[in-house]
Amino acid sequence: MKKSLIALSLLATASFAAHGADYIIDTEGAHASINFKVEHLGYSFIKGRFNTFNGNFSYDPKNIADSSVKVNVETMSLDSNHAERDKHLRSDDFLDTKKYGTATFTSTKVEPKENGEMLIYGDLTLHGKTKPLIIDAQFIGEGKDPWGGYRAGFTGTARIEFADYDIKVMGSSSYADIELHVEGIRQ
Template identity: 75%
Template sequence: MKKHLIALGIVAAASVPSMASAADYVIDTQGAHASINFKIKHLGYSYIKGRFNTFDGQFSYDPMNVSDSKVTVNVDTTSLDSNHAERDKHIRSDDFLDVKKFSTATFTSNKVEAKGNGEMAIYGELSLHGQTKPLVIDAKFIGEGEDPWGGYRAGFSGTTRIELADFGIQVMGESSYADIELHVEGIKQ
């Protein structure tokens, strides 16, 4: 009888679905497997493209329950790089980003909504230039799996648009917004 109860207990335990939980990842900025890029109109004539070279962050992701996912990213605004030193100096000045006063921008998610086919909307708060405003990132799951170094990775891409005036940043001509493009690869912790 005792053996029968033990066997029954093992079968019952094996038949209970496992409770998957979100895995925690650190964004791989050391291996240059992540980037935060921007595109902004230049006086209505062309576009300037650039990136932020220094940032960090982490995210939690559960493919079985995307709504449990979370993201936090910190951007060093002094690392703005548009591939033109004089222009970068001007953009970093108090005419625009004022990086001496506002050296960090932060995005923290508060809701992730699955859209199907690996697409999701990441809702959160962006703190930039002394202002905090809601922001939605349209994101897409790229893939996940083991890496050649014995770790496990997951990757995403995303886009959003930031209205500069919403954050108290000067607008010049048609340059009222910045389109942001994100590529994030995280290492499972």
């Protein structure tokens, strides 16, 4: 019986190690952000962010391909620092946040590159449509924090084509560039 418990314990430990450490994205401490940039009428760019989101990820620096990520974004939290524009962007002219209140990203594969870079393949559900999306990500660092926890941080970029999600295009604004800053607390 004792050997069985030891074997089961070793199997559980090996299984956990194969999947890396699990992290919760630190949105409470404002150590993560989802930002966007959209061309405005061909003259300039509008920048903004989503203020409310949550998620988690698994990361093992020795086996990056086993990493994963899942993020949920409240689309109503869109903030471009202009109340009237935000009201219009949230309307059924664009994001229709009353009907589609949540956007989600779930990774399907992580492809390691060199120097901490990786491609995160996944499915983005936005405006009622689910399409593949690739995030070009970069590992920033990991280590102990001043509060007794352990953290890992990443940055990433992606481009969302509005037509892929049946979101109306205004002028030449056919896409949004997404910039991500993610810091997670190990669980």
